[in-house]
Amino acid sequence: xxxxxxxxxxxxxxxxLRDQHPDLADRPVRLGARGWDNQLWRLGDxxxxxxxxxxxxxxxxxxxxxxxxxxxxxxxxxPVPVPQRFGEPSERFRRPWIVTTWxxxxxxxxxxxxxxxxxxxTLAAFLxxxxxxxxxxxxxxxxxxxxxxxxxxxxxxxxxAVTELGLIADPDAVRAVxxxxxxxxxxxxxxxxxxxxxxxxxxxxxxxxxxxxIDFGDLFAGDPAFxxxxxxxxxxxxxxxxxxxxxxxxMDTATLRRARGWAxxxxxxxxxxxxxxxxxxxxxxxxxxxxxxxxxRRLIATHR
Numbered sequence: 001x002x003x004x005x006x007x008x009x010x011x012x013x014x015x016x017l018r019d020q021h022p023d024l025a026d027r028p029v030r031l032g033a034r035g036w037d038n039q040l041w042r043l044g045d046x047x048x049x050x051x052x053x054x055x056x057x058x059x060x061x062x063x064x065x066x067x068x069x070x071x072x073x074x075x076x077x078x079p080v081p082v083p084q085r086f087g088e089p090s091e092r093f094r095r096p097w098i099v100t101t102w103x104x105x106x107x108x109x110x111x112x113x114x115x116x117x118x119x120x121x122t123l124a125a126f127l128x129x130x131x132x133x134x135x136x137x138x139x140x141x142x143x144x145x146x147x148x149x150x151x152x153x154x155x156x157x158x159x160x161a162v163t164e165l166g167l168i169a170d171p172d173a174v175r176a177v178x179x180x181x182x183x184x185x186x187x188x189x190x191x192x193x194x195x196x197x198x199x200x201x202x203x204x205x206x207x208x209x210x211x212x213x214i215d216f217g218d219l220f221a222g223d224p225a226f227x228x229x230x231x232x233x234x235x236x237x238x239x240x241x242x243x244x245x246x247x248x249x250x251m252d253t254a255t256l257r258r259a260r261g262w263a264x265x266x267x268x269x270x271x272x273x274x275x276x277x278x279x280x281x282x283x284x285x286x287x288x289x290x291x292x293x294x295x296x297r298r299l300i301a302t303h304r
Contacts, residue, residue, distance in 0.1 A: 006093065013041045013049050016093055021085050024099065032102075035201075036283075037061060037217060042102060047084065051097040057142070059096055061217030064139055066098050069216050072193065078126050079103045079212040103212040105204025108234060109287040112200070114208030116239030122210045123234065124246035127227055133190040134221035141196060145222035148182045148261045158268035167271050167293075173300040174264060180303065181261025184254040187223035196220050198230035199266060200291050210234075225255045229262035232295040233270070240298065260299055267295040 006012070010029040017025040027044035034040075037058035041049045052058030066083040073082045080103065087097035105111075113119040155178055162168045195202075196218030204212035228251070231243040244251055270292030277284025 008039050008041075008051055008053055010041065012093065013043075013051070016087055016090075016097065017043075017049070019090065019092060020087055021099065024085070035215065043099065046102050047099055048081065048102045049087075049097060049099050050081075051087075051093070052095050058217070062096055062098050064219060065100075065216050068139070068219055072130065072216075072219075075132075076126060076129050076213075078122070078210065080216065081214050103204060103214055105206050105211040107201045108203045108205050108210075109200035109285070109291060111205045112208075112291065113205055113210060113234060113236055113239075116236040117242050119205075119208075119210045120231070120235055120239040120243035121246045123231065124243050124248075126210075126213060127195075127224070128247060130195060131192040131224045131227065134193045138191065138193070138221035139219060141194070141220040141222055141226070142218065144196060144218070144262075145194060145220060145226040147186055148184075148258055151265060152182065155265060155268075158265070158272065162268055162271050165275060167275060168296065170300060173303070174296060177299050177303045178261055178264050181257050181259075181264070184257035184261075187225065187255065187258070191221035192224050194220055194222055194224065194227045196226070198227055198234070199270065200234060200288065201285070203230075203234055223255075223258065225258035226262050228255065228259040229266055232260070232263035232299055233266055233291050237294075237298065240302070260303070263295055263299060267292040267299070271296070 013029050014025055024043060024047070027047070030042045032040040032042045032048055037052060037055045038050045039053045043049050050062060052062060066086050069080065069083055073080050081100035083098050083100050085099035089095055159171060159174065163171045168174060195213065195216060197215060202213065202215045203210060204214060228247070231240050235243060244256065270288040273283065273285050274289025274292060277286035
């Protein structure tokens with residue numbers, strides 16, 4: 001359930017801008033999207049206002065983006081939403097909010113990647129640029145990016161859930177992928193910057209190619225395998241090998257195996273979120289199902 005007690009409207013957004021950033025208040029305001037943590041309101045053609053609405057953690061995620069992303073964005077080869085202004089909590093809206101640049105494109109869960117080879121090269125270049133050693137005071141991941149072994153209970157619970165719902169064709173084959181990933185050596189390199197939430201709704205496409213990446217609220221430092229799992233979810237059949245060749249850096253066999261394990265967990269999550277959407281349950285998104293199911297199919301096929 002949303003934790004924001006006040007309804008977010010275009011009028012509210014304009015009032016907040018008038019209070020704290022009056023030079024932006026006369027721009028047209030219209031709803032862009034309602035995401036998992038935040039609502040996104042278009043502000044003219046090139047800016048957007050992000051306001052937390054559906055989770056308690058959204059405040060901290062926005063502050064993290066505002067703190068770190070302006071320094072990281074210039075080195076990234078794809079457009080990303082760069083924070084421009086900060087909105088302080090006030091009597092009118094008691095949570096922080098930010099103004100960012102607007103990134104053009106359609107979310108990949110609604111407009112999937114079709115140009116696999118081009119997208120594989122683009123995604124690899126983006127992650128190579130992002131995956132650089134992070135400073136010691138960089139943020140840590142919330143419930144992601146640590147040892148896969150620590151997620152064994154989550155894997156078992158989600159495997160049981162998708163099996164009971166009839167959403168998975170070969171549970172034993174998926175378990176084999178997972179067990180191989182858990183057996184891989186842990187990451188022993190430096191903690192690298194990670195996006196932390198590269199699911200299809202956070203990657204934008206145009207004409208079947210990747211054209212932008214959004215929502216850096218889960219930005220953290222850790223094992224690159226967590227982000228590398230995205231290739232299985234985002235890219236079409238036959239493109240993951242091209243991605244691995246293009247990425248190269250830190251892509252040893254152990255990292256690839258761990259990435260497959262993280263991909264299984266992300267695919268389970270997408271499958272369950274899609275099922276909730278199909279049945280009208282809160283938080284459900286039917287469009288997350290096809291990429292999650294395709295990822296599981298590819299993971300099984302390439303493990304045999």
